[in-house]
Amino acid sequence: MGNITNIVDIDSELALQTPQEILRYALENHNNIAISFSGAEDVVLIDMAYKIRKDLQVFSLDTGRLHTETYRFIEQVRKHYNINIDVVYPEASRVEKLVKEKGLFSFYDGDHKECCGIRKIAPLRKQLLTVDAWITGQRRDQSPGTRAAVPVMQDDKAFARPDEKLTKFNPLANWTSKQVWDYIRENNVPYNELHDKGFISIGCEPCTRPTGPGQHEREGRWWWEEATLKECGLHAVNIQKQTL
């Protein structure tokens, strides 16, 4: 209970702070901490973190299906900040098996989770086994349905090593897309050229498309699937309000 209370308390305190202050807390309290960089506007995390500490651990998941522009951008960021970006790959045998059994575009026939599981989540899990904390660019405004309650700091139970703690920081949780882009422009941060071509959310090439005026950014991802409701939530925040 002590640890849970601690994380909730720190999260409540950090939630009132700026992304830079949250990042400073994360980087000063964890030596073995890595930034997950998707090759999109989460580059602001690298810019902010670099101003705090130069020896950053950054990793990117190369699914093998990214846009050429994203590969170019990852390389640009590596050179711009003179940092190592650990590019992480899926297990070749698992990709081969998937493609052999279901073809190169199986996600259009079912849902994207099987392919994402092999190309993104398995390598992510392997990578996270090597760190004590990680930093993501998740924001609440990216998906009002499923991310409305993204905390700035959380205990990551899904990816933690057995009997150990893994802390996940989401410093941009409270920022809007506009704030991110204002930061990019004001600080001359390099950005993925796909953004100039109408892409807001950037993922794998077959599963990402530009969005039109008035469309939410999530409409540019897996557009052939219906939005699914997460039905197992217990809304603990509401429970706390009623019981404490």
Next chain:
Amino acid sequence: MTKITMVKKIFADGSPCKKCGEVEEKMREAGQLEQLDKIVIAYEADPQSEGMQLAAKHNVDRAPFFIVEPESQDAKIYTVYFKFVKEVLNAKTSEDEELKEIMNDVDLDFL
């Protein structure tokens, strides 16, 4: 002696949450239900129900979850089924099953 409690959620219309049903069925097939000391219900419509109170107490926002209480030690909470069965029940799980559970439970679409 370790006490193990499972908390599962029941919607206001009386139906179980999908994952709770799936997990319970898996545990039944694997003969793991007998290893639980207690199954507690979190009634969506009743914030005072025992399961909802336990969720609040342990700051858990997902169902099902497991409370593992070794004698004279702090309770440990498991919200990830495969971790619970691997670490507490010493059962084997496949990587495919583990990835599937992670994908269904955690919003990782930002990656």
